Amino acid sequence: MSINLDAKVPAGPLRDKWTKTKASMKLVNPANKRKYSVIVVGSGLAGASAAATLAELGYQVMCFCYQDSPRRAHSIAAQGGINAAKNYQNDGDSVWRLFYDTIKGGDFRARESNVYRLAECSQAIIDQCVAQGVPFAREYGGQLANRSFGGAQVSRTFYCRGMTGQQLLLGAYQALSRQIHSGAVKMFPQTEMLDLVVVDGRAAGIVTRNLVTGYVESFSADAVLLCTGGYSNAFFLSTNAAGCNVTATYRAFKRGALFANPCYTQIHPTCIPVAGDHQFKLTLMSESLRNDGRVWVPKKPNDTREPASIPDSERDYYLERKYPSFGNLAPRDVSSRAAKEVCDEGRGVGPGGRGVFLDFADAIKRLGADKVREKYGNLFDIYFQITGEDAYTRPMRIYPAPHYTMGGLWVDYNLMSTVPGLFVLGEANFSDHGANRLGASALMQGLADGYFVIPYTLGAYFADAGGRKVPTDHAEFKKCMAEVTEGTNRLLGIKGKKTPIEFHREVGKLLWENCGMARDKKGLEETIQKFPAIREEFWKNVSVPGSGADFNKALEQAGRVADFIEFGELMCRDALARDESCGGHFRTEHQYPDGEAKRNDEQFMYAAAWEYGGPGKTPTMHKEPLVYEEVKPAVRSYK
Amino acid sequence: MANKTLNLVLHIWRQKNRGAAGELVEYRLDVSPDCSFLEMLDLLNEDLIRKGQEPVAFDYDCREGICGTCGVVVNGVPHGPVKGATTCQVHMRNFRDGEHIYIEPFRAKGFPVIKDLVVDRSAFDRIIQSGGYVSCNTGGAPDGNAVPISHVTAEAAMDAAACIGCGACVAACKNASAMLFVSAKVTQLAMLPQGQPERAARAKDMVEQHDRELFGGCTNQYECEAVCPKEISVKHIAALNREYVKSTLAGTK
DSSP states (O other): OOOOOOOOOOSSOGGGHHHHHHHHSOOOOHHHHTTOEEEEEOOSHHHHHHHHHHHHHTOEEEEEOSSSSGGGSGGGGOOSOEEOOOOTTOSSOOHHHHHHHHHHHTTTOSOHHHHHHHHHHHHHHHHHHHHHTOOOOBOTTSOBOOBOOTTOSSOOEEOSTTOHHHHHHHHHHHHHHHHHHHTSEEEETTEEEEEEEEETTEEEEEEEEETTTOOEEEEEOSEEEEOOOOOGGGGSSSSSOTTOOSHHHHHHHHTTOOEEOTTOEEEEEEEOOOOOTTOSOOOBOOGGGGGTOEEEEESSTTOOSOGGGSOGGGEEOHHHHHOTTTGGGOOHHHHHHHHHHHHHTTOOOSGGGOOEEEEOHHHHHHHOHHHHHHHHHHHHHHHHHHHOOOTTTSOEEEEEEEEEEOOEEOOOTTSBOSSTTEEEOGGGBOSSSTTSOOTTOHHHHHHIIIIIIHHHHHHHHHHHHOOOOOOTTSHHHHHHHHHHHHHHHHHHHHOOSBOHHHHHHHHHHHHHHHSSSSBOHHHHHHHHHHHHHHHHHHHHHBOOOSOSSSOOHHHHHHHHHHHHHHHHHHHHHHHHHOOSOBTTBOBTTSBOTTSOBOOOHHHHOEEEEEEOOSTTSOOEEEEEEOOOSSOOOOOOOOO | OOOOOEEEEEEEEEOSSTTSOOEEEEEEEEEOTTSBHHHHHHHHHHHHHHTTOOOOOOOOSSSSSOSOOOOOEETTEETOSSTTOOGGGOBGGGSOTTOEEEEEOOOOTTSOEEETTEEOOHHHHHHHHTTOSOOOOSSOOOOTTSSOOOHHHHHHHHHHHTOOOOOHHHHHOTTOOOHHHHHHHHHHHHHSGGGSTTHHHHHHHHHHHHHHTTOOOOOSOOHHHHHOTTOOOTHHHHHHHHHHHHHHHTTOO
C-alpha cells in the first residue's frame, strides 16, 4: 500500500490557517445535506457533540455506543475542568498562550496547526456549554469562575465542582437527545463496533454486535466517525471505565488506518494507590487538588511514622523544591516521574511504599475546612469510600496511574485518517497533545473536534467526494460480517481454563512494568518477544461461557482483550523505535543528569504512524515530519 | 487497613432473560474487606468462568460513582448500605463476617430485567428526549459572561444537575416513581436563564413521558432521596409540581 501522510495543513500564517480554511472550503447546500449519512461511533464528548451538531446541520446521523445510554460514556468521569483562552481573569491569557502551553506541554511532539486551531476553538466551547445550561461555577457577581491547572501560569480552567466532565457530557447528551427526539439521529446504545468496512479504499460502514441480543449487523453511510476514546486499559489497571477499549480503533488499523504514536500514554500523577490483587481499576483524584494540596514524602527512606508526627524539616516537598516556578502544578508527566523517583529511593509511603502524600493541612489552615469542602468535597468523599481514610485530617496518599492516551489513529488537519471517509475525533486520534497532555485539555479537544471542527471539514469532504454510500448487501459487508460472527464463535468454542480478565491482567502488568513510566531498550525488546506466546495461549486457553446470542460480558471482554494483546505489542514497538525521551515517553537511556527527559529533535521530530502488516507480521512505520513554523522547540523547563 | 477475610453467603437473583422466571441462587465467597462490592462480584464471576459456568450478569462502567451504570439492590436497599454512594463505591468493610447478602436487580415496571441483575433503563433516555434540554444549535452562542448567573443560583442548579440517571430512586419507591429523576432536570434548567424559553413545555412534556413509561406517581415517601447516590433533595419534586401546575394552567401546547 502506498501511504500518503499529507497532513493537508493549509498555507499561510498560523493565526490565519483555520479562518482561511473555513472561508475557502467547499460547502454542501442545506437542501443537499439530508442526502448524506454519517456513522458516529462513540457518544462521549467528541461523539455526542459531533452527532448532535451534524444532525442540526441536516445530515442523517446514526450514533453507536456500547453503554446502555449515551450519557454514560467515560468523558463523564473527567473531574477537574476545561481550558479556554477567555482571559476573564485579566492575567495575561490569550489564544497564543494556550496554544504555546499546549505545544510545550506536549514536549514539541504535536502538530502546530492543529493545536493552534484547538486554542482558537476553546472560547466558543464555553459559550456553547453555557447556552446549553451547563452550570459552571460562578463568582458572587455572576461571572464565570476559573481555577488553575498543571503546566500553565494563568487561571483558564472552567469547572463544575469536581464533575466538569459529567456536566459537559450531559450538555452534549441533551443536545443529542433533542436530535434523537426529532428523528435526525438514530441512536444505537449497547451496540459495539467490531469492524470497519472498506470498499474501494473508502470507509463504507461498520459491523456491530448488539450487546443484549448478540445480533450482528452492518450499517453503511457516506462517512464514518470514530469517537471511541483511548486505550489506557491496555495496562489493565487504569483510571478508565471498565468498558473502555481499543477495539474500534485497532480494527480500523487492521483495515488500513495508520496508528500514530501508540507509545504516548499519560500516567496521571494523582490517583489512589494500588491496594491489592482484588482491584479491577484505579481511581483518579483530580489534578485540581494540586491547586491547594502540597505533595511531599519523608526525607528519610523507610520512614513509617504517622504523617502528622513528621516535622516540616524532615519532609521533602519535592515538586516545590525541584520546580519552584510551577511547584505542585508541574505538568503530569514531570510530576509522575518525580513521584516514581522518590518511591524508587525508598521514600514512598503507604502499603508497598508506592505512594506520596498530598497534604491539605496548609490549605485548611489558610482557607478553613468549609472552603476546602466546597471546592473538593466530592473528591474527599470518593477517597474516603475507597481507602477508609479522612483526607481532612490525614494527607491523601496518591500514586501515578494510566489515565489518558495521546497516541491514536493518525489524522490530517481535517481529522480524516489515512482511509478516506474515516474521520477520528477526540482521544481516539493523535493530533493535539503530542507526547503529554495538559490537564483540562481533553474535554477541550473532544468538544472542539465535535462542535467546531468536524461540521466544517466533513462538509468539505462531502462537497468534494460526493455521496459514496454502498449498500450493505455488497460482498465486502458480507465478508466482514462473516468474519465478526466467526470471531465470536471462535471465542465461545475454545472453552479453556483462564478467564479473559486473567489474560488482561497479565498483559497489563507486562506493559506497566516495561512500557509504563520508564522504558528501556532491553525491557522493550524482551517484552515484544513475549507477546506471540501470550496471543497463542489466549486463543487456546481462554474461557468464555454462555452464548453469543445473549448479554454476555465475558464475551465482550474476551474480544477486547484479544485486541489489547495485539495492540500492546504495537505500543512496545513504537516505544522501542522512539529512541529518545519526550513527554510521557521516558526512555531511561535518554535523560539529563538531573533526571529530566532528553529529547532528540534532530532524529525524532516526527509522528510515527504505523501500518498494519497482516496477522503475526511486523507493522511498518511511516513518518510525518513535524514542522514548526512559528514556535521554536526548546528544552522544556518548569523550573 | 483490615486484613481479615470475610466469609459471605450471597443470595443473587438469576434470571436468564426478560421473559424467563428468576430465582435467588446461593453462593459462598471469601473476600477482603478492602474489596469493593463490584470487585466481590468480579471475583465470584472469575471463579464461575474458570469452571465454565455462566457468570452473574451485572452492569458497571466507570467504577467511580459518576457514570450511573451500576446499581443493584443490596439487602433491600438500592446501591446498598452506604449513604450517598453508588454500588461501585460500596466497600466490603461495610459488611460483617458471616453475613448473608441478598442481591437483586432494580425492580420496576419501567425497568424490565434484561438478565440477572441488569435492567433496561432506556425509559430515562426517552424522558430526557421529550424535553430535558435547551434547544440551542451549535454556534452563535453569546459570550459565557454575557448573562450573569449568581453564585447561589449556579450552585443550586449544580445540586440538581448532579443526577447520574442510575434509577435508584425508582427502585426505592413503592410506586416506582421516577419523579426525583424528572425533577432534577426540570429544576436545573428552570433555575437558569437559558432554560426559560422552554420552561413550561419542558415540565409538561417530561412528566407526560414519565407517565407513558409506566413509572408511578409521587406520594411523598422520600425513599428516593434516602437512596440517591448524589443525595438529590425531594424539594426538587415540590418544585417540579409547581412547574407542572403552572404549565398546565397556562395551557402550554
